[in-house]
Amino acid sequence: MRISPRVDRIPLSRTLALDARAKELAAAGRDIVNLTAGEPDFDSPAVVREAAKACVDGARVKYTPAPGRLALRQAVAGYLTRTRGVPFEASQVTVCHSGKHALSGALLALSAEGDDVLILEPAWVSYVEQVRFAGATPVGVPPRADMGPDFDALEAAVTSKSVGLMINSPNNPSGYVYTRDELARLADFAQRHDLWILADEIYGRLTYELEPYGSPVACGDDARARTVIVDGASKTYAMTGYRIGFVAGPPEVANAVARLHSQLTGAPNAISQEAYEAALLAEPAEVESMVAAFRARRDHILARLADIGLRTPHAGGAFYAFPDIRDVYPTGDSDRFCEALLEAEGLAIVPGSAFGVDGHVRLSYACSMEVLDDGLDRLGRFVAALG
Numbered sequence: 001m002r003i004s005p006r007v008d009r010i011p012l013s014r015t016l017a018l019d020a021r022a023k024e025l026a027a028a029g030r031d032i033v034n035l036t037a038g039e040p041d042f043d044s045p046a047v048v049r050e051a052a053k054a055c056v057d058g059a060r061v062k063y064t065p066a067p068g069r070l071a072l073r074q075a076v077a078g079y080l081t082r083t084r085g086v087p088f089e090a091s092q093v094t095v096c097h098s099g100k101h102a103l104s105g106a107l108l109a110l111s112a113e114g115d116d117v118l119i120l121e122p123a124w125v126s127y128v129e130q131v132r133f134a135g136a137t138p139v140g141v142p143p144r145a146d147m148g149p150d151f152d153a154l155e156a157a158v159t160s161k162s163v164g165l166m167i168n169s170p171n172n173p174s175g176y177v178y179t180r181d182e183l184a185r186l187a188d189f190a191q192r193h194d195l196w197i198l199a200d201e202i203y204g205r206l207t208y209e210l211e212p213y214g215s216p217v218a219c220g221d222d223a224r225a226r227t228v229i230v231d232g233a234s235k236t237y238a239m240t241g242y243r244i245g246f247v248a249g250p251p252e253v254a255n256a257v258a259r260l261h262s263q264l265t266g267a268p269n270a271i272s273q274e275a276y277e278a279a280l281l282a283e284p285a286e287v288e289s290m291v292a293a294f295r296a297r298r299d300h301i302l303a304r305l306a307d308i309g310l311r312t313p314h315a316g317g318a319f320y321a322f323p324d325i326r327d328v329y330p331t332g333d334s335d336r337f338c339e340a341l342l343e344a345e346g347l348a349i350v351p352g353s354a355f356g357v358d359g360h361v362r363l364s365y366a367c368s369m370e371v372l373d374d375g376l377d378r379l380g381r382f383v384a385a386l387g
Contacts, residue, residue, distance in 0.1 A: 014354035022348035033375040040238040045286040051278035066262035068095025075280040094254040099232035099245035109256040111136035116161040122355035147174035147313045164196045170203040173362035174322040175315025187223035197227040205236040207317040208295040237279045244272040297365040319366045332359035345378035
């Protein structure tokens with residue numbers, strides 16, 4: 001049976017593939033430490049679990065409107081108003097099956113054949129393939145050495161075919177958090193070249209410095225009018241398996257995504273909608289405890305990577321470290337480095353090539369401190385053996 005060329009060209013997600021390989025090796029009896037996955041190791045807050053059970057017990061597990069229940073869209077709008085500092089309304093929000101689903105819906109709504117979409121690197125592995133599936137051409141823009149946006153590279157990359165700019169702050173895989181000045185410059189760049197901005201802010205609440213994360217929507221009326229936010233419950237509320245997220249932006253974009261999803265996927269999960277609404281309204285205390293734990297792990301992993309001899313860009317958010325391996329592995333081939341590390345020490349991490357930046361590797365610290373130290377011990381032995 002012939003597979004559509006559009007689908008046949010799509011590779012399996014590199015991070016999911018590596019996570020699956022590590023689990024396969026562990027199931028076969030290998031002693032494996034897996035630092036590939038981007039999934040909080042905490043349980044979802046109690047209010048989330050209670051709301052999910054109440055939804056089932058109350059026999060409310062039925063179809064909902066395609067853009068999501070109005071009560072949830074109102075809760076999302078209120079959450080955005082509080083955290084982004086500008087007013088949002090329910091008409092600007094469409095609820096989706098996940099953050100990834102929200103991203104794909106937004107790209108399908110905003111992109112057309114022949115368009116170029118600029119992607120600030122390092123970039124999450126799914127961006128490139130989602131842009132391609134939408135019919136546009138992904139154009140990677142390399143970062144500065146500290147993983148922040150390189151504005152000279154950005155100006156060199158834009159062409160008459162460029163229609164949009166994808167950004168992710170806090171960043172996966174580097175943990176870099178864009179400053180307010182950088183966001184303002186990105187908003188100005190988008191205005192000068194008439195680009196939409198797709199802002200993936202899924203890690204927005206996981207920041208560890210005094211200054212909170214920012215969003216392009218706070219950079220003036222023009223920036224707000226051309227920005228589409230993607231966010232969701234997975235990282236902030238440790239609700240990965242609930243699969244619930246949203247698109248927020250101009251009402252015409254939210255409506256376009258809702259119409260698209262009404263034909264492709266239907267209404268979002270009813271149980272997850274009620275659970276997410278409960279989290280947004282309650283602001284559960286578990287979130288701050290999780291952030292504090294991630295901050296302590298961030299400080300620990302950066303210190304240990306320095307002791308191992310790996311230069312690592314400062315990670316202000318998310319739960320990843322992105323060390324540079326070129327001082328200890330001169331070829332900078334991150335794929336071979338990760339393959340050799342898995343074979344020699346049973347440590348699974350992700351090559352930077354998956355994110356468009358070779359010469360680096362990604363370690364997730366969404367795990368206990370004990371597991372993290374075990375993984376770092378193995379990495380240290382491997383680096384020492386390189387000589």
